[in-house]
Amino acid sequence: MTSVPTTPSTQTDRPTAVVTGASSGIGAATARTLAADGYHVVVGARRVDRLEALAEEIDGTALALDVTDEDSVAAFTSVLPRVDVLVNNAGGAKGLAPILDADLDDWQWMWETNVVGTLRMTKALLPKLIESGNGLVVTITSIAAFETYDNGAGYTTAKHAQGVLHRTLRGELLGTPVRLTEIAPGAVETEFSLVRFDGDEEKAAKVYEGIDPLVAADIAEVIGFVASRPSHVNLDTIVVRPRDQAPNGRFSRRS
Template identity: 85%
Template sequence: MTISSDARVAVVTGASSGIGEATARTLADQGFHVVIGARRLDRLEKIAEEIGGTALELDVTDEDSVDAFAAVLPRVDVLVNNAGGAKGLATVMEADLDDWRWMWETNVLGTLRVTKALLPKLIDSGDGLVVTITSIAALEAYDNGSGYTTAKHAQAVLHRTLRGELLGKPVRLTEIAPGAVETEFSLVRFEGDQEKADKVYEGITPLVAQDIAEIIGFVAARPSHVNLDQIVVRPRDQAGAGRFHRTTT
């Protein structure tokens, strides 16, 4: 890995598509050397070539993978915890424990592993920033979503706890809680069922990945004394986790 000694380094997890990819492109445009991590290395390498960044394979559910990722980074100024996801829409009574384990490993423990591994470098930068992408599911509960909402609540509390624990350290912490964003999120939730995924956004104009990326870019561009603690962003057509205005044709 070759990174200029005067370059500011931004790390984006889950960066092979969607919000992560859009964020990597936005931060690169702002002058950061962006290190992107995800499991799909072939997609990462294409993005990294286009933005002049670095692609590294990363599985946030694997401690050895996270440690290897962190070990090769010379410095870290910005960390965007974007890796996460949902599986299924089962009731509590019908909960699939394997789906719950995956959601907790990815959203909660994945965020913990990466943040813990990179915090020393973020502190050493003298002006670190941790952005964690949670969800409005970190603020609300909705029927059939307990696996995801509990994981996102836990991820958000982890992030918010750091805000106090790092008080006095040169690190800012911003939680961004998006509502409906049309990415591969629903496709993953429904195991590749495109028809089910499309119905999530039917009749609304959802957010797109670039909307979130631009907010992250704005956060990263604030002066070091400004901490945007929490940003909730939803499409105009959404008033809550399960409350939408949908047009019919």
């Protein structure tokens, strides 16, 4: 595991961005984008081997992080001397079952990862974000934070709760030098569906069959734009869908 560097070139000359869930997908793409924009990026996730390769690529720092574990979050956040940007990206879905057949373990995982994990990271780093004088919290929710769909209640309820957590901060932090942006993506082809279907590649592929989905870099570019806005500009909520997707799970699929 890569330790946090202490040289001025990485910790004082460059602003620091923290990206959770950075071992793949949107998190990894965001780390690359922010690094290219001049940030020292601290990437966190459970798959440390992937993090270390990413950190070497972007001249960043890799630290093991499990947002569902209080001790892991404490260890991660305690060694960061400065934080200017926090990207709450860690999250995910498990299963696609109706409420009648709900798997409580899957629900517990989704709520712990998406909601409580976001709470842990944000609560721990808010003092440093305020201290920075120009902090930014970006929370990656989902269109599932605004819509529902059959068999998806475990995920949609968690994402609704995560969105409400983030939006509540907008009022609670009013008057502090911290901006808050919620980004709600639609269908993005990453490892998301692979995780949801326990590694079933065939099921995961069908989610994006016949459409041109978003890719991780599309969302990372939006995050980079948000972070580049002047300190008086707060982009509250950004919904991003592929052209082939309408609300409530409707897709235009080509045969």
